[in-house]
Amino acid sequence: MSRSIRLAVIPGDGIGPEVVAQGLKVLGAALPSDVRLTTTEYDLGARRWHATGETLPDAELASLAGHDAILLGAVGDPSVPSGVLERGLLLKLRFAFDHYVNLRPARLLPGTATPLAGDPRIDFVVVREGTEGPYTGNGGSLRTGTPAEVATEVSVNTAYGVERVVRDAYERAQARPRKKLTLVHKNNVLVHAGHLWKNVFDAVGREYPEVTTDYLHVDAATIFFVTQPERFDVIVTDNLFGDILTDLAAAVTGGIGLAASGNINPAGTYPSMFEPVHGSAPDIAGSGKADPTATVLSVALLLRHLGYEAQAARVEDAVAADVAARDGSVRSTDEVGDALVARVTATAPGGPVPA
Ligand SMILES: NC(=O)c1ccc[n+]([C@@H]2O[C@H](COP(=O)([O-])OP(=O)(O)OC[C@H]3O[C@@H](n4cnc5c(N)ncnc54)[C@H](O)[C@@H]3O)[C@@H](O)[C@H]2O)c1
Ligand SMILES: CC(C)[C@H](C(=O)O)[C@@H](O)C(=O)O
Numbered sequence: 001m002s003r004s005i006r007l008a009v010i011p012g013d014g015i016g017p018e019v020v021a022q023g024l025k026v027l028g029a030a031l032p033s034d035v036r037l038t039t040t041e042y043d044l045g046a047r048r049w050h051a052t053g054e055t056l057p058d059a060e061l062a063s064l065a066g067h068d069a070i071l072l073g074a075v076g077d078p079s080v081p082s083g084v085l086e087r088g089l090l091l092k093l094r095f096a097f098d099h100y101v102n103l104r105p106a107r108l109l110p111g112t113a114t115p116l117a118g119d120p121r122i123d124f125v126v127v128r129e130g131t132e133g134p135y136t137g138n139g140g141s142l143r144t145g146t147p148a149e150v151a152t153e154v155s156v157n158t159a160y161g162v163e164r165v166v167r168d169a170y171e172r173a174q175a176r177p178r179k180k181l182t183l184v185h186k187n188n189v190l191v192h193a194g195h196l197w198k199n200v201f202d203a204v205g206r207e208y209p210e211v212t213t214d215y216l217h218v219d220a221a222t223i224f225f226v227t228q229p230e231r232f233d234v235i236v237t238d239n240l241f242g243d244i245l246t247d248l249a250a251a252v253t254g255g256i257g258l259a260a261s262g263n264i265n266p267a268g269t270y271p272s273m274f275e276p277v278h279g280s281a282p283d284i285a286g287s288g289k290a291d292p293t294a295t296v297l298s299v300a301l302l303l304r305h306l307g308y309e310a311q312a313a314r315v316e317d318a319v320a321a322d323v324a325a326r327d328g329s330v331r332s333t334d335e336v337g338d339a340l341v342a343r344v345t346a347t348a349p350g351g352p353v354p355a
């Protein structure tokens with residue numbers, strides 16, 4: 001565990017800067033006083049694109065690579081054509097830094113309001129493939145803009161890429177008490193990609209005899225997310241299915257304002273990147289309504305990734321306590337951040353740290 005952290009920060013667009021500010025406050029409160037945190041902020045997103053036409057220049061990509069981790073708010077703005085920042089900035093980072101494990105935990109914390117009936121036990125983690133599938137940009141359009149337009153978006157699935165993420169998911173399942181792994185795909189229709197996934201899933205599974213396995217088509221998985229979420233422990237799935245499923249997972253565990261993610265480069269060749277699952281939420285940007293909890297929980301994932309397990313747990317405990325104490329009264333983004341800082345500070349080893 002390093003006693004210094006070089007953190008790159010990309011606040012981004014919309015509510016991104018608002019929630020990142022709270023994440024940084026909590027990070028500062030959680031870290032032991034002898035850990036030197038240096039942050040470098042990157043001006044990337046809609047403002048930069050309007051000013052210069054740039055999304056993510058190579059020099060900045062190289063500079064980002066020199067950090068221990070990246071904290072990102074969100075990118076995307078209605079004033080920028082759809083896809084320019086999402087592909088040119090966010091996906092460029094995930095691909096360039098080989099973030100093939102997109103880790104998205106889903107836990108229903110006690111006291112959290114869920115739209116589901118009863119008191120379901122929800123505690124699973126989605127291991128979403130992060131560098132392949134329909135996200136690679138392999139496609140195009142012919143006769144664009146005419147009534148005869150044809151557009152393709154090819155899903156790219158390599159044995160190498162599928163095996164490494166499936167193996168990561170087995171490792172995570174093996175390390176959890178229930179040791180259960182569910183593959184979610186659509187191999188009744190997407191037979192080429194689907195059978196590659198299933199064959200690799202079964203072959204790697206022979207190395208993990210303690211892990212119970214299961215397969216679900218993605219449409220059926222959405223049913224069980226709502227009717228029987230307790231059946232899931234670890235889920236492995238492709239890039240697009242994982243994107244959609246994790247917004248649903250957020251909705252059933254208290255809302256998108258609580259959902260965290262880590263884009264992990266397991267080998268550590270490149271910095272891993274932590275970000276809330278949600279986007280830039282232009283509809284509430286600037287209003288102080290954004291819940292920063294998803295970013296704060298992403299900071300906990302960041303801390304754990306860098307080896308600060310006790311500090312990660314303190315941040316998660318602070319969130320659990322805050323969520324349990326919610327009584328429906330409206331708090332601003334800043335007030336939620338302050339409350340979380342207070343809870344993290346109060347549980348510092350040796351008692352509260354003086355301000
Ligand atoms: N990782 C990312 O940077 C990321 C992720 C998703 C979407 N996007 C981009 O963000 C933009 C908006 O996308 P969208 O509207 O589809 O999804 P979104 O996640 O930004 O918003 C969906 C809904 O959730 C609400 N919401 C989101 N985060 C919230 C929070 N922290 N607290 C309270 N409410 C919250 C929004 O107000 C909105 O009603 C688009 O440009 C999209 O491409 C970026
Ligand atoms: C903005 C977009 C590229 C991104 C994705 O699809 O991965 C987002 O929806 C997410 O979930 O992080």
Ligand SMILES: [Mg+2]
Pocket residue numbers: 243244247277
């Ligand atoms: Mg998404």
